[in-house]
Amino acid sequence: MINRDTPLRFIKGVGEATANKLLRLGLTTAEDMAMLFPRRYEYRGEIVPLADAVGNEPCATVLTVCSAPTLRHGGKGISYVKVNACDESGTATLTFFNQPWMEKSLVSGRKFRVWGRVERYGYTFQITAPVLEPYSEDLPDVLPVYPLTKGLTQQLLRRLAQEVKPVIDEIENPLPEEIYEKHSVMGRKEAVCALHFPQSREQVEKARRALAFEELLLFQLSLRRVRGSLNRGVAIPMGYKDTGIGKFFKALPFSLTDAQERVIKEIFGDLCRDVPMCRMVQGDVGSGKTVIAAAAMLFAVKNSLQCAMMAPTEILANQHYTTLGNLFADFGVELALLTGSTSAKEKKRIKAGLADGSITAVVGTNAIIQKDVIYKNLGLVITDEQHRFGVLQRAALADKSKGTTPHSLVMSATPIPRSLSLILYGDMDVSVIDKLPPGRQVIETRLVGEDKRGAVYDFLSKQIEKGRQAYIICPLVEDSEGEADDKKSVESYKALFAKALPHVKALCLHGRMKGKEKDAVMQAFEQGEASVLISTTVVEVGVNVPNATVMLIENAECFGLSQLHQLRGRVGRGEHKSFCILLTEKASERLQVLCETTDGFRIAEADLAQRGPGDFFGARQSGESVFVHASNADIPLIEETRKLAEELEKQSLMPLENAIYGYMNALGSDNIFN
Numbered sequence: 001m002i003n004r005d006t007p008l009r010f011i012k013g014v015g016e017a018t019a020n021k022l023l024r025l026g027l028t029t030a031e032d033m034a035m036l037f038p039r040r041y042e043y044r045g046e047i048v049p050l051a052d053a054v055g056n057e058p059c060a061t062v063l064t065v066c067s068a069p070t071l072r073h074g075g076k077g078i079s080y081v082k083v084n085a086c087d088e089s090g091t092a093t094l095t096f097f098n099q100p101w102m103e104k105s106l107v108s109g110r111k112f113r114v115w116g117r118v119e120r121y122g123y124t125f126q127i128t129a130p131v132l133e134p135y136s137e138d139l140p141d142v143l144p145v146y147p148l149t150k151g152l153t154q155q156l157l158r159r160l161a162q163e164v165k166p167v168i169d170e171i172e173n174p175l176p177e178e179i180y181e182k183h184s185v186m187g188r189k190e191a192v193c194a195l196h197f198p199q200s201r202e203q204v205e206k207a208r209r210a211l212a213f214e215e216l217l218l219f220q221l222s223l224r225r226v227r228g229s230l231n232r233g234v235a236i237p238m239g240y241k242d243t244g245i246g247k248f249f250k251a252l253p254f255s256l257t258d259a260q261e262r263v264i265k266e267i268f269g270d271l272c273r274d275v276p277m278c279r280m281v282q283g284d285v286g287s288g289k290t291v292i293a294a295a296a297m298l299f300a301v302k303n304s305l306q307c308a309m310m311a312p313t314e315i316l317a318n319q320h321y322t323t324l325g326n327l328f329a330d331f332g333v334e335l336a337l338l339t340g341s342t343s344a345k346e347k348k349r350i351k352a353g354l355a356d357g358s359i360t361a362v363v364g365t366n367a368i369i370q371k372d373v374i375y376k377n378l379g380l381v382i383t384d385e386q387h388r389f390g391v392l393q394r395a396a397l398a399d400k401s402k403g404t405t406p407h408s409l410v411m412s413a414t415p416i417p418r419s420l421s422l423i424l425y426g427d428m429d430v431s432v433i434d435k436l437p438p439g440r441q442v443i444e445t446r447l448v449g450e451d452k453r454g455a456v457y458d459f460l461s462k463q464i465e466k467g468r469q470a471y472i473i474c475p476l477v478e479d480s481e482g483e484a485d486d487k488k489s490v491e492s493y494k495a496l497f498a499k500a501l502p503h504v505k506a507l508c509l510h511g512r513m514k515g516k517e518k519d520a521v522m523q524a525f526e527q528g529e530a531s532v533l534i535s536t537t538v539v540e541v542g543v544n545v546p547n548a549t550v551m552l553i554e555n556a557e558c559f560g561l562s563q564l565h566q567l568r569g570r571v572g573r574g575e576h577k578s579f580c581i582l583l584t585e586k587a588s589e590r591l592q593v594l595c596e597t598t599d600g601f602r603i604a605e606a607d608l609a610q611r612g613p614g615d616f617f618g619a620r621q622s623g624e625s626v627f628v629h630a631s632n633a634d635i636p637l638i639e640e641t642r643k644l645a646e647e648l649e650k651q652s653l654m655p656l657e658n659a660i661y662g663y664m665n666a667l668g669s670d671n672i673f674n
């Protein structure tokens with residue numbers, strides 16, 4: 001009998017090779033499969049007459065074969081079968097590639113349900129590479145489409161979902177029954193079941209809504225729970241005396257902007273109180289947040305307290321380490337770098353130094369909040385570019401300074417629309433850096449179609465000849481098979497690019513690489529060893545290569561506006577005029593706003609309106625988002641759950657403790673709460 005922990009490996013027909021492929025999707029156990037949600041659905045039960053089916057989206061038609069099929073062989077072993085099939089509204093030519101066996105089943109007079117994109121050429125219709133099912137009354141109306149990786153098929157995942165049905169049947173509601181009843185949302189088991197084995201569009205939407213409701217509620221309850229424990233703390237107040245902080249400002253190679261000065265004053269003001277600071281600094285890319293963070297860190301160190309700065313990626317942690325190292329050079333700060341790829345020996349040294357207080361400042365990834373990292377007197381925690389688990393991580397760090405709560409500063413380059421910010425950071429003070437340092441250039445932004453690819457490459461070559469560098473961003477790491485999408489992947493793009501511009505040296509960077517590899521690539525690019533960096537969005541935040549002047553984004557339609565704005569911020573960091581080119585096959589109104597403005601807040605508002613909160617914090621498919629289910633239509637749901645969370649908190653969160661911890665653990669923050 002299958003249970004939650006049964007390895008997928010033990011399921012009928014899953015061999016070792018398949019199990020390894022499933023692992024690439026993050027699936028090891030039956031429970032993982034039960035909780036893998038389809039990313040979309042094919043509503044094949046919604047039959048459309050051929051004449052009405054023309055368009056970009058695939059449609060379901062019911063067609064009867066009305067000619068004899070022809071099988072042809074092209075060069076290089078390619079074969080194709082063509083046949084005509086019709087309904088009352090017209091006749092279509094269906095083309096199948098490399099499926100010579102189709103010739104046999106396409107018997108004149110046979111009826112099929114046909115799924116594919118219908119194009120019109122004059123009076124005839126064309127469907128290329130359709131999916132055929134012999135027509136019958138009891139074909140399934142809705143087919144789930146799961147995320148895939150090379151070598152996996154939808155059939156396999158649909159079958160696995162069936163196999164783990166007993167596990168789905170065991171799912172219990174995390175929240176008290178009356179909440180589901182009162183708000184008329186279906187229970188978790190029913191919803192998960194509906195998403196794997198859907199009957200209708202309405203049912204899918206209801207199930208999604210139910211899970212979004214649950215998720216939004218649990219998220220907000222968790223925040224409240226964590227805040228509740230945070231607010232109780234007291235902090236060690238700091239003071240200006242003997243800090244010599246003025247010398248630090250004088251030594252800077254530039255003078256601070258008014259905005260920077262104001263924000264620093266606000267922060268120092270907070271630091272001098274015994275109430276733990278809880279402040280977010282919001283400033284667009286390049287607005288100069290690092291120096292603000294550095295000033296706060298130095299202030300803490302000069303007050304004999306330790307400080308920690310946490311970055312979301314190793315690349316960024318490394319960069320901060322270098323920048324801070326330079327800024328602190330003459331100021332007596334013992335600075336250390338602690339990330340996942342720090343050697344065991346070095347880790348040991350740093351942990352000892354943090355415990356005995358000889359290391360006064362540490363920069364790192366979430367390695368710095370692991371259970372076994374002990375601080376002697378942690379007084380200030382800075383989280384950079386990190387809003388995903390900001391609050392939870394703050395709580396984890398708060399635990400690290402026995403008795404007192406460290407002051408906490410969050411640096412965010414993503415301007416967050418008010419509606420969201422209220423939920424996420426309702427308890428925080430916000431400082432906005434509303435002006436960029438002087439002399440910042442406007443990055444020329446163009447939205448171009450595939451037909452301009454040649455011109456884009458010419459332009460790129462010219463910039464490179466001038467000694468400049470460029471980023472090229474692709475949405476995927478590797479080609480995904482089985483999906484009929486044409487999204488570019490870093491892996492295949494590299495080959496394509498080498499053909500188009502063979503004289504240009506390009507490096508690749510993506511999230512599947514090891515920390516060390518990534519750093520080596522980034523460093524090589526920074527030092528100009530290659531002109532082009534082909535990358536996924538891992539370069540999104542904070543990376544600083546002043547010589548890079550071109551940001552070329554492939555399949556720009558795959559990204560959110562805020563994300564594109566962030567990517568654009570990677571260029572225009574030096575003295576040279578810089579450009580952002582958004583390449584997209586589908587002409588997109590949506591992206592136009594990026595050509596019109598560089599105002600991060602305006603872009604963020606537009607982004608929220610377009611995509612909803614679920615996508616706001618990063619690509620959902622890559623698991624970067626806090627939300628799995630919540631999306632566009634859910635702003636009313638946010639409101640509903642916010643009110644409910646407030647009510648429940650008033651009554652007491654105690655009875656919900658299990659639900660909250662279950663939710664937090666599922667977020668992957670177990671290292672924080674265990």
Ligand code: ADP
Pocket residue numbers: 254255256257260283284285286287288289290291413437438542544
């Ligand atoms: P952010 O982290 O906000 O994106 P950074 O802190 O990386 O921005 O700053 C971007 C660049 O601007 C850095 O090279 C930094 O040295 C420079 N910079 C910061 N403040 C000023 C200023 N007041 N005048 C001139 N340059 C500045």
Ligand code: MG
Pocket residue numbers: 289290542
């Ligand atoms: Mg920064």
